[in-house]
Amino acid sequence: MNLPWKQLAVYFSLVLVGGGIGGSAVLLGSPYLLTRSRSFQELRNVTVTSPTETVFSHPIRGSIEVAGNDKVNFVAAAVQRTGPAVVRINATRKVANPISDALKNPLLRRFFGDDEQQIPQERIERGTGSGFILSEDGRLLTNAHVVANTDTVQVTLKDGRSFEGKVIGIDTMTDVAVVKIPAIKLPTVKLGNSQNLIPGQWAIAIGNPLGLDNTVTLGIISATDRTSAQVGVPDKRVSFIQTDAPINPGNSGGPLLNSNGEVIGVNTAIRADAQGLGFAIPIETAARIATELFTKGKVEHPFIGIEMVDLSPSKKQQINQENRLNITQNAGVAIKGVLEKSPAEKGGLRPGDVIQKVNGKAVKTAAQVQKLVESSSVGDILHMEINREGQIISLQVQSGSYPQK
Incomplete structure (x- = not known):
């Protein structure tokens, strides 16, 4: 098949640029959203104590109707309690277009005349993550990488309602962010305790992996106090909970639950090469950071x-x-x-x-x-x-x- 010189030049430029980005391109510039990922940047490790004061409440609103038979187990009951408070977060942002930069090369521009249509210098990237509702007035918690470099996001509830959410604050060192949506009387999660977790206890993850809303996965607590260096993300100051409950891209920011349906961690899909391993930020760390972000807009470590x-x-x-x-x-x-x-x-x-x-x-x-x-x-x-x-x-x-x- 014969192709015009100009079309060949575009293909050639795509090959050159693709050699640098093809294997590692990520949606929203984040290694946690949807497909094709890369691991975190770098940093240290740390956990945090439970907050003495919070700016959000965490009651369980409404009663749980569970049928009185053995077909409804503890997992189903936990999901019924917490599932309505788990949300999908769609984020969009503008990023530099590498093709536009590549075509600035004189060796490539020789194939194009001045009258050729200009290639946009920016492109729109979209990605999906998860989050959960902390308070009835619309305060949400998610991962920082889910909402990074954007001021507003689209938040969709399990009941189908959708709101524009404002990103209140981001803390990249713990990968925690908070979002506010304009709504009231929302379903909320109940926060649990991750301080006394024992390997072998049940762990339930809820989120939107690959955009599949309210997906539930089950596993156990595999280990606790995994340092950031051990996990391979030395730029984070978190001691992670390790679980074998599948946590995939799109799960990021969703809750990790105990057998009672209480949130014990914030799921984060930090390792693309992890097979049968998932990691979560302890809820005490996430809750303390969320409180500071809602009250101050930033966190001092x-x-x-x-x-x-x-x-x-x-x-x-x-x-x-x-x-x-x-x-x-x-x-x-x-x-x-x-x-x-x-x-x-x-x-x-x-x-x-x-x-x-x-x-x-x-x-x-x-x-x-x-x-x-x-x-x-x-x-x-x-x-x-x-x-x-x-x-x-x-x-x-x-x-x-x-x-x-």
Whole structure:
């Protein structure tokens, strides 16, 4: 088949550009929406304590009518309680058109005359995610990546009603966002407790995978306190719940439920290569972040500025060799690096110190230290007990606010 030179040039440009984006293009620029994905950016890990105050309520509105026979099990009952409060979120945004940029290349422009129709510099991308209703007046929680780079989204309820939602705030470090829709007397979820989860307990996920509304999947809690580094998303400050309940693109932002239908986590499809593995943000973390976003519009994360590592005999030897340190312990939390002009440096922490306690609580892993730091507020004094070459030293470190990029 013979093709005109100009058409061949367009095909050629598509091949060149496709070589860079074909395998990793994602809807909405996010690795979590619908098809073709890529993993997160990078960051650290952390969990948060339960909020003492919230700006939303979480009652179960209405009665649950469950037939009195063995065909209606606990999963069906849990879904009936929570399903009406799970929503679909459709987001659209403009992104740069790579074809337009590619055709600016003089080698490609030679095939086109000045009278050729210009290729748009921007294109519209669309994606679908999930969310759930926190309060009767329309406050929703979802993942940050679902609504990133857009001010408004389309929110569709299970009963078919649709509203334009306003994105109130986004926290990329925990991947939590909040949205408000103009409605009242809405069905709401009931928040549970993820602090005492045990592997083997039931886990129920509800969401809109691949745009299939109110899809329910069932599994168990596979593990808890998975650090961001373990999960492969070191740019997030979250200790994840791991489940084998299938969580697919489009599930992002939907609730993970316990057997009573209470929300224990926020599903996030963070690993495209995960087979039989799903991850969720603990509800205590998500609820605290949501409260701050609704009240302040932003979140400040406590920060001290150290690089930590869990010690083992082999890790100790490696760190000592690479960093010219003299760590003697075979277990514990070693400080591998201290940022210049950071709260840690100002407080007297040094590379090679091994953290024993934070605010009087013994710590054995970097994840425990991170949790205790994150559970504090910016400006709090952290009392740290460290082992420095066999000598126990007490230091005070005033946490700062995590630097914004």
